Amino acid sequence: MKTRFTIVTVVLLLSSMFTVKAQTLESKYGLDSAQTVLNASLYVEMVKQKNYEEALPGWRYVFQNAPAFQKTTYIKGVSIMRGMLRKTKNPKYVDTLMMVYDQRIKYFGKDRKYPEGWILGRKGGDLFNYKRKHIPSVKEAYGILKKSIEMQQLKSEAKVINYTMEASGILVKAGEIEPEEVIDNYLLFMDMAEKQKKAETKQAKIDNIENARLNVERIFFKAGVADCETLSNIFTPKFEANKDDIVLINKILRMLNRQECEDGALYAKVAERKYELEPNADAAHNLAKMFIKKKEFGKSIGYLEQAIELEEDADIKADLHYKLAYIQLSQSKLSAARSNALKAAQLRSGWGEPYILIGKAYAAYAPKYGTKPIEKKYVYWVAVDKFKKAKAVDSECAEEANNQIRTYSKHFPNKENAFFEGIKDGDVIKVGDWINETTKARLNE
Template sequence: MKTRFTIATVVLLLSSMFTLKAQTLESKYGLDSAQTVLNASLYVEMVKQKNYEEALPGWRYVYNNAPAYGKTAYIKGVTIMRGMLRKTKNPKYIDTLMMVYDQRIKYFGKDRKYPEGWILGRKGGDLFKYKKKHIPSVKEAYSILKKSIEMQQLKSEATVINYTMEASGILVKAGEIEPEEVIDNYLLFMDMAKKQIDAETKESKKENLDNARKNVEQIFFKAGVADCETLSNIFTAKFEANKDDMVLINKILRMLNRQECEDGALYAMVAERKYELEPNADAAHNLAKMFIKKKEFGKSKNYLEQAIELEEDAEIKADLHYKLASIQFLQGQLSASKSNALKAAKLKQNWGLPYILIGKTYASYSQKYGSSALDHKKVFWVAVDKFKKAKAIDPECAADAQKLISDYSKHFPGKEEAFFEGIKNGDVVKIGDWINETTKARLNE
């Protein structure tokens, strides 16, 4: 009671300072400025104490009689409704919570930092969170969340995207939306996540965004529309009926590529049709992936070479060179494999995989290099050099690189056999042939 008395006294003193002028419900202080300030002060104090029940009367006065007073009434209103809902489990507070969001949009929906789209995201999220077992409410929440994302675009919060994806998974299982809509959401959200991550400069925020992306993937897989057979069932008839629709063709290929369904009949039909309509780098790359999956490496190499010639994006081109280098390695074309791996590394800085591949090409050539057992073992020095470089520049492949370093270091020459050729630890040694590298001798005991 003392708190209430103190607040009331201060407010009444302050209210006497207001200049008398015509007031309406739409003006900041409503019809009675003194009552508005008094009730606002009372409910804010009660919210600080987490006494939501006692905060209700004061908050309700401001909400009803001075709706334009300030955003605080709506921020605290959400806190109060959530608190009352936790305490009473009474669903009426969900309805009031929705009204709070609606009225905030009416009076503060054009706020630059937290506009209507942002508020809708919070509204849809709360409706979904509190009523996810009630399908009509999930449908309503889903609609609100989709509108929020449409308005906010790349400013959409990760939680809003996750709730939307989760809601679509529930609705497709209930037969309320088509599987293709879930797929469209997934592709949109994954594209948004990539753009958000690329635009972000702080590593901590990048990590949070990446975690959100992984969560979207996990929710999508649980929706039951992600396996190759289901995708084929969804899209085969659509493709057969719309073989010239490039939007559909690209959507199908993106989805099948994401789920690694390149060896199916649908992928073959769609990839070949795209190449007929638009024989560009992407179309050639799709066919290359299909033939890689089928282990038809001769055909895949032809399409990879076409894709490399046509591709303009440096990072994608690096990936193409690496894939070509990997196939050449499998076919024993070690010098050509090294050449393409180097091109991949040059196009994409701090990428360790090409150097790991080069190290493997060297190691594979060891028995053919030189004429003695010592010559064969010398090659492992330059192989390990490449593994070390991969580890130094690329944390993502550091663990694999370290394992290769440990495995291949065991094959270094011993001190005794090197002694007869006058080689000591630390000597500079040239490894010739197509390898053409200079390294330092490292000898095992």
């Protein structure tokens, strides 16, 4: 009570300083300046103490009688309504919360830092959070959030984008919106994230944007609207009507690639059209992926080689070399497979898969190496060396590498056969031919 008495005393002193003049609801201090200042001081103090119930009467007076007084009315109003919701679970406070946002837009919607679009994002987010189990409310929140993004563009907050994506996932399952709308949202938000990252210089903010992007992706694929058949049904008529729209073509390919739909009729048409319009590394890569998915490896090689030649991004180039190495391994072009796998490993450090591929290439060559049966077994030593290197540089490869090690270690020469060749455990052995590597002897019993 002492705090309340002190505030009242100060306010009464201050009120005597106001010049008497005509006051209206739209005036800064509302209908009664002394009452406005008094009630504002009282409720702000209560909010600081998180005593939202006692803050409510004073806040309500200012909200109703001096709506243009200060932005704090609406900032604290949100805190009060959220606090009362936590305490009472009474849905009437959600309605009041929406009124708080609406009135803030009316009186402070032109604020440069927090304009109408920003306020709508907070309003839609709260409506969605508090009524996500009520489909009509989710639909209303979704409309508010979409309007916020339309107004804010690249200034849209990550949580507003996430709420919009999550709401669209709920609405499509409820039959309230079409799958195409969810896909359009996803593509828009992915583009926005890339542009936001490019425009940002602070690493912490870049990381936040990336985390938001990954969350949007998770929400989207959880919605279950991106199977190959649905994508084909949605995008085929769009493509047929806009075959020269490279932006649309790139969006379609991005979606189909993400869902591994490279063997469908739509992918073939779109990938070939992109290659006609823009015969660049990305276009060549798309066609290569299509032929790989169809297991037409011979046709994919030329496009992969062209993509490698044109590609400037080291990480993508590493992937291209690896894919080419994989095909060459399947065609028993073992030396070429090793060469491309090594290039892949050089371009992307800490990647173990290329070394596993090299190990498999060595093991595949073992029956052709040397003239004596025991010499053929030497190759398994260098093969296992590569599997060990794979897990040493890349822990994610450890399981596969260990499986390969167990498989091929069984083929090492035994001590009896090695004895007749004068070989002991630990001896340095040179494996020649195109392999041309030095290893250490390891003998089985």
